Amino acid sequence: MxxxxxxxxxxxxxxxxxxxxxxxxxxxxxxxxxxxxxxxxxxxxxxxxxxxxxxxxxxxxxxxxxxxxxxxxxxxxxxxxxxxxxxxxxxxxxxxxxxxxxxxxxxxxxxxxxxxxxxxxxxxxxxxxxxxxxxxxxxxxxxxxxxxxxxxxxxxxxxxxxxxxxxxxxxxxxxxxxxxxxxxxxxxxxxxxxxxxxxxxxxxxxxxxxxxxxxxxxxxxxxxxxxxxxxxxxxxxxxxxxxxxxxxxxxxxxxxxxxxxxxxxxxxxxxxxxxxxxxxxxxxxxxxxxxxxxxxxxxxxxxxxxxxxxxxxxxxxxxxxxxxxxxxxxxxxxxxxxxxxxxxxxxxxxxxxxxxxxxxxxxxxxxxxxxxxxxxxxxxxxxxxxxxxxxxxxxxxxxxxxxxxxxxxxxxxxxxxxxxxxxxxSWAKLWTLSLESRTDSEGVSIIESPILAKKELLQYIISIPILALAGFGIYQAYLQYAPEYYMRKAITSASKQDVSKSYDYQVKAISINAQRSEYHRIYADTNLALAQSLSSKQDLSDQEKTTAQNLLAQALRNIKFASETLNPLDSANWVARAQIYKFLIPAAKDADQFAIQAYNTAIQLDPTNPVLRVELGGIYFAKEDYLSAGNLFKQAVNLKSDYANARYNLAYSLFKLKAYTDAKAEFEVAQSLVEKDSPDYKQVALDLEAVNKLIAETADAEAKAKPSVEALEKAGTTAPKAPVVQEPLTKPGTPVTP
Structure with a gap:
């Protein structure tokens, strides 16, 4: 040829x-x-x-x-x-x-x-x-x-x-x-x-x-x-x-x-x-x-x-x-x-x-x-x-x-x-580079040498780094593509309730490319979900308890690596970390403090997000620190006054603080923000009925026994002019899913 x-x-x-x-x-x-x-x-x-x-x-x-x-x-x-x-x-x-x-x-x-x-x-x-x-x-x-x-x-x-x-x-x-x-x-x-x-x-x-x-x-x-x-x-x-x-x-x-x-x-x-x-x-x-x-x-x-x-x-x-x-x-x-x-x-x-x-x-x-x-x-x-x-x-x-x-x-x-x-x-021309001594109108001679003139070498000199770069590109493409393939396989397996295969595919994805914080976060969530599922069983065996502990330990290792090393500025990593610690609160005495720290970091990275404050307030509420919880719920309300769940959680904190009148006001606002005749609307109606009964029973004593809630400020009671799509109402401490 x-x-x-x-x-x-x-x-x-x-x-x-x-x-x-x-x-x-x-x-x-x-x-x-x-x-x-x-x-x-x-x-x-x-x-x-x-x-x-x-x-x-x-x-x-x-x-x-x-x-x-x-x-x-x-x-x-x-x-x-x-x-x-x-x-x-x-x-x-x-x-x-x-x-x-x-x-x-x-x-x-x-x-x-x-x-x-x-x-x-x-x-x-x-x-x-x-x-x-x-x-x-x-x-x-x-x-x-x-x-x-x-x-x-x-x-x-x-x-x-x-x-x-x-x-x-x-x-x-x-x-x-x-x-x-x-x-x-x-x-x-x-x-x-x-x-x-x-x-x-x-x-x-x-x-x-x-x-x-x-x-x-x-x-x-x-x-x-x-x-x-x-x-x-x-x-x-x-x-x-x-x-x-x-x-x-x-x-x-x-x-x-x-x-x-x-x-x-x-x-x-x-x-x-x-x-x-x-x-x-x-x-x-x-x-x-x-x-x-x-x-x-x-x-x-x-x-x-x-x-x-x-x-x-x-x-x-x-x-x-x-x-x-x-x-x-x-x-x-x-x-x-x-x-x-x-x-x-x-x-x-x-x-x-x-x-x-x-x-x-x-x-x-x-x-x-x-x-x-x-x-x-x-x-x-x-x-x-x-x-x-x-x-x-x-x-x-x-x-x-x-x-x-x-x-x-x-x-x-x-x-x-x-x-x-x-x-x-004239502004675009085909340029030819050559080591040979001869040149033409479109060529540029670099070196004039009788030895190099016999055998042109520049094409090899240029081709080697280009081919090396191409090879490196293919290698990097594999490192990016293969994990995505396995993550899709993991999702498909999870949709078929094959949790074991989904777990294994996520492990494969991370083993190929451990630099994506999203892989570690998803893997941590999977470990947490498996641990939750296992822990919900009655009469766990020692082997099952060990497995649940190992899953939680793996979840913590991966989410800490994602949030501290790979991408510490992604609030989603810190939210996932907080949720893992939150799950550990009943089992570990200092888990609540770690969860609070993680939520505070997430709030610093996403300062106008009211959901994070509702989540953090839920931890304080579970600790029976109703004043701190109420402060956080109030901050969420200040960030988004038409946020029904923040109003609802604030009402519960006020209720626990025995500020029944203020609690009633917040319950009423929360009720006005949810769809009428919905399950949430009916639940708030029951809460209002309970709070009204307490107000009637303690009408004379409330003013004397009422604790200071000056830090919470006066809650507004004006409903927004247009209806806002709301998430399902959750009581304090329940995970929020906006």
Whole structure:
């Protein structure tokens, strides 16, 4: 086999991988890991990128030269990479910064490094306009499939034999926000192809895809995404070649008609708004105002490099405002802000923000510079530039999912590749590095040596570290992927009541990757649950007692490792630790003090959370320290005055303090906050009946015998104007499940 044949095969393999990953990434998922969607998209992409690296190295060795496409994007992209590295080094949670926060796997340093290499693989190896168009078709079709399936799911239609797809809320993107951001890019790419292609058949196909994307975008993205798509589409038409627009009028008119019709149906005409399924489960994000407050406060404390890539889940509970307790999502600890700007400010700091601004300004400048060149490539430049600007716009409308980042880097690479191909554009060139003495206009000679001239070595020198990095990437991918597989197996086994297998799978997950605090917390909870189940049996044998003690000891070891070593700033770890100590209170004399300490730490990390104070107050109540318990319940009421369970627990503390009148007031408020005729409402009615009886019996003596409750303040009795969804009422000391 001659050299050219080998090169052709290597080129085809690299290009085939690029097309494959472009088409499959928006679609790809596997139900074999804890999280089906983004996690599997990321590691599918990593595997494909490693394969590209190996093939590219083989290609360089065969050609005996090292080459890559150089452009103004290089420096700005390198700055962003450096900001990721520095932010990860100084991170509050290094595991989340390196490999993504649990359940939200991007952004992460690992993912960004893979995208960084992928950009150069695309910009260097996509070496013709035909190949660029094929990749663009991959983007168009790849984003259309999730759009179609999401609408099928949205309107409750069923797909035969695909039961997983028929589950309500099942979206290939993983969430409605991720779907909307990728649809925005897919829509603009498809609409641009409709304008700038010649084939009527292809125009018809991309027009149909554009309309499909627009409908799905309006449904899942709402007004903001719909308005953004409309503005971007209009800008794209204005910047497209006039002859292309003129030839596409027969396609533009139905597209505009469909656009106006759907906007009217979805958002304007009251009688037709029912087409939007308001009850369909969608992702909820914090408001722009709340996101700004959390991000700016984090920036105050971590100004240079932020709190660390992927650590917004730690920042939100620490810095959220008190007003958040009066929203429907008061008991949700968000792990993403309203958009990527706030995420960058919070997690990457000033350096990361400046790096991103440098990259974005460079991309926008090159995009507009590219479409100003009037030549045969202008239509292609418009498609690439419009798609890239759409991906940047998506950063303002939502957060960066891996799917959005992948589309953005693909379009960046394609725009650079097109600029390198076009002789009328001088800002991107294919650079060849060589140790040989000969050079040409596109080559750079490094060393002139008669010995090295006989045998080129640079391709080996460059390939070895690339292959080593690829091997390290595969190893790290295994360390991240295998535990997720076992955690899914553990969940499946638990759902089948096979506790033993679930336990063993969790052990396997931790044995492979012991750096995830979530694994240790879940494992500790499992040990605690098993110990509770065993302890509830009557007449335990000595062996069973020993087993229960071993389970509790294991739970303590794991949760202490998670809360003290792996992630001491995650309040969830301290809550889990407190609950284990709380279970030990009847058996260990100092367990209550350890539980109190753990709850106090959790409160420091989540200071506006009223549930934690109710839980802590329950421990004091069990110790018959009713005044301390009442103080904590009152703090919970001050944090959230419409929190029925806090009112109910405060009423019980006042009752124990024999402040019957104040207890009655709190019981009445608690009753007004729960649904009428519910079991909770009836229970409070019984409590009120009992307290009224005591008030009547001790009307004269109460004023003399009543202890001081000045520390508790006067309890308010004004019910909120609107009903609030409440958790079931629990008596003091009972675990709260919001």
């Amino acid at each position: 001659n050299k050219n044949t080998v090169l052709d095969k290597l080129n085809n393999l690299i290009f085939g991988l690029i097309v494959l990953v472009t088409f499959l990434t928006p679609i790809f998922f596997l139900p074999i890991t804890y999280e089906y969607f983004e996690f599997n998209k990321l590691y599918f992409f990593v595997a494909a990128t490693v394969a590209m690296a190996v093939l590219w190295c083989a290609k360089m060795i065969v050609e005996k030269k090292v080459y890559f496409t150089k452009s103004p994007v290089d420096f700005a992209l390198l700055l962003v990479l450096v900001s990721f590295i520095l932010s990860a080094v100084t991170s509050l949670d290094k595991t989340s910064s390196l490999f993504g926060s649990y359940g939200r796997w991007f952004p992460s340093l690992f993912g960004f490094v893979a995208l960084y290499f992928y950009y150069y693989a695309v910009s260097t190896n996509v070496d013709s306009a035909r190949k660029i168009r094929v990749v663009l078709w991959g983007i168009s079709v790849g984003t259309a499939v999730p759009a179609l399936l999401s609408l099928v799911n949205y309107y409750g239609l069923t797909i035969p034999f695909l039961h997983l797809f028929n589950q309500r809320g099942f979206l290939l993107a993983g969430s409605s926000t991720s779907l909307a951001t990728s649809l925005l890019v897919g829509l603009i790419v498809s609409a641009s192809l409709t304008i700038n292609m010649k084939s009527p058949v292809k125009k018809s196909v991309t027009l149909a895809i554009s309309i499909l994307d627009f409908v799905a975008l309006a449904v899942f993205g709402g007004v903001a995404f719909t308005a953004g798509a409309t503005l971007l589409a209009g800008l794209m038409v204005l910047k497209s070649p006039s002859e292309s627009v003129a030839k596409s009028k027969m396609y533009l008119f139905p597209a505009v008609g469909a656009l106006v019709t759907f906007i009217a149906l979805f958002f304007i005409v009251p009688q037709t708004r029912f087409v939007l399924q308001r009850a369909y489960p969608k992702e909820v994000l914090p408001s722009v105002q709340e996101s700004w407050i959390v991000s700016s406060t984090t920036l105050r404390d971590f100004p240079i490099f932020g709190s660390g890539v992927g650590t917004f889940h730690l920042n939100y509970p620490r810095y959220k405002t008190l007003s958040q307790n009066y929203t429907p999502t008061w008991n949700v600890n968000f792990d993403k802000p309203a958009n990527e700007v706030f995420n960058t400010i919070s997690t990457l700091g000033i350096f990361g923000l400046l790096a991103y601004l440098a990259l974005i300004s460079t991309l926008i400048r090159l995009a507009f510079k590219s479409i100003k060149v009037n030549d045969a490539y202008k239509g292609l430049s418009v498609v690439l530039s419009a798609g890239l600007i759409a991906s940047l716009t998506a950063l303002l409308l939502g957060y960066t999912s891996f799917q959005l980042a992948f589309l953005m880097f693909t379009l960046m690479g394609l725009l650079t590749a097109e600029s390198a191909l076009n002789t009328n554009k």
